[in-house]
Amino acid sequence: MNRADIHLLQSVHSAPAVSILVPTHAATGDSQQDPIYVKNSIRAAEMRLLRDFPRRDAEPVIQHLKQVAEEIDYRADHEGLAIFATRDTGLWFDLPFCPDELVKVDETLATGEIARGLNHVPRYWLVTLGGHRARLMEGTNDRLREVELAGFPLYSEESSVPEIVPGGREANPAVHPQEAVDHRLFLRRASESFEKILHEDPTPVVVVGIDRYLDLVRSENLFGDRRIAEISGNYDYMGPGELGRLVWPEVEQGFRAEWAKLLDSLEVATGKKLAAFGLQECWDAAQMNRGHHLLVEEGYRQPGRLGEGGLALEPMDDPEVFGADVLQDAVGELAELVVSKGGQVALMDNGSLADRGRVALILRF
Numbered sequence: 001m002n003r004a005d006i007h008l009l010q011s012v013h014s015a016p017a018v019s020i021l022v023p024t025h026a027a028t029g030d031s032q033q034d035p036i037y038v039k040n041s042i043r044a045a046e047m048r049l050l051r052d053f054p055r056r057d058a059e060p061v062i063q064h065l066k067q068v069a070e071e072i073d074y075r076a077d078h079e080g081l082a083i084f085a086t087r088d089t090g091l092w093f094d095l096p097f098c099p100d101e102l103v104k105v106d107e108t109l110a111t112g113e114i115a116r117g118l119n120h121v122p123r124y125w126l127v128t129l130g131g132h133r134a135r136l137m138e139g140t141n142d143r144l145r146e147v148e149l150a151g152f153p154l155y156s157e158e159s160s161v162p163e164i165v166p167g168g169r170e171a172n173p174a175v176h177p178q179e180a181v182d183h184r185l186f187l188r189r190a191s192e193s194f195e196k197i198l199h200e201d202p203t204p205v206v207v208v209g210i211d212r213y214l215d216l217v218r219s220e221n222l223f224g225d226r227r228i229a230e231i232s233g234n235y236d237y238m239g240p241g242e243l244g245r246l247v248w249p250e251v252e253q254g255f256r257a258e259w260a261k262l263l264d265s266l267e268v269a270t271g272k273k274l275a276a277f278g279l280q281e282c283w284d285a286a287q288m289n290r291g292h293h294l295l296v297e298e299g300y301r302q303p304g305r306l307g308e309g310g311l312a313l314e315p316m317d318d319p320e321v322f323g324a325d326v327l328q329d330a331v332g333e334l335a336e337l338v339v340s341k342g343g344q345v346a347l348m349d350n351g352s353l354a355d356r357g358r359v360a361l362i363l364r365f
Helices: 003-010 031-052 055-071 112-118 177-200 211-219 240-271 279-287 330-340
Strands: 017-023 080-085 090-095 102-106 123-129 133-140 143-146 205-209 227-232 275-277 291-297 304-306 313-315 344-348 359-363
Touching (some): 055 090, 123 211, 133 177, 177 211, 205 211, 205 240, 211 227, 227 240, 240 275, 240 291, 240 344, 275 279, 279 304, 279 359, 313 330, 330 344
Parallel strands (some): 123 205
Antiparallel strands (some): 017 080, 080 090, 123 133, 133 143, 291 359, 304 313
């Protein structure tokens, strides 16, 4: 699931709207229980719908929920599931984190926990450039899922795209001048489409492709400036599961190289007094639209209490305190705040920011 999905869900205003979040077997260790968890959650939503809404409004939503439950592939390695339904449609998403159980019936869909949860897992975009098409996948660790956004998968309109055999070997290594032009146009078109997605969800980027395509990617700086890995080979024939396991070692190295650069940038920013440290100080700076790049340890969770107007934040030690002014996941809320104001978020190794309050913000000014 990505931010484009979240923005689509946030646009829904249609009562009744049902949101269900379910932790699954990757977290609980018992895959046979997943359909039961989903069924019980749908049953709870059905009871609320029939209690609070006329049957003519409730029945279409219930039917969409039941249809979605039949579409879910419970054999897949999900950390969690998100299910949404209105009178018009039903959708489900696999989640790369374990959510708290939730059944909510409202006039809008519950996306807040998902948005915060995505800020606690290392995510990346992966683009595959094969002989005749470009595919887009979203990744979390060694798990990939192919997505259809902004026209992806894109197919070359040119007949001169090189013939490639699996593994990256080109059937005809000679390149005619017109072929080089065609390749460049194809990659530019793919890059322009992808950068629309990257603008909405700015996460690190991995590009997989044959050598001549990767040379063009580098020379023209295609697919954004957040590339952390470039992997040679044609894997257009390979499914997301196998490809994820294949590329993850190089992707992980790319993440670690990016973290080292960010820590260096943080040191430079600190010397220029353009850095904030700790949850409270980072929150204050983000509220003033000063946040350029947030660095936060992957396992850092911290509740906090909002001050008057939500402009100030006081960290709390007791996670069992609740209230309208209490943020149970203040770190996730901080990350959302930075992203909403055009900043970026990077998850760092646990312990890498131990002397910085576990979270740091490189400032714009």
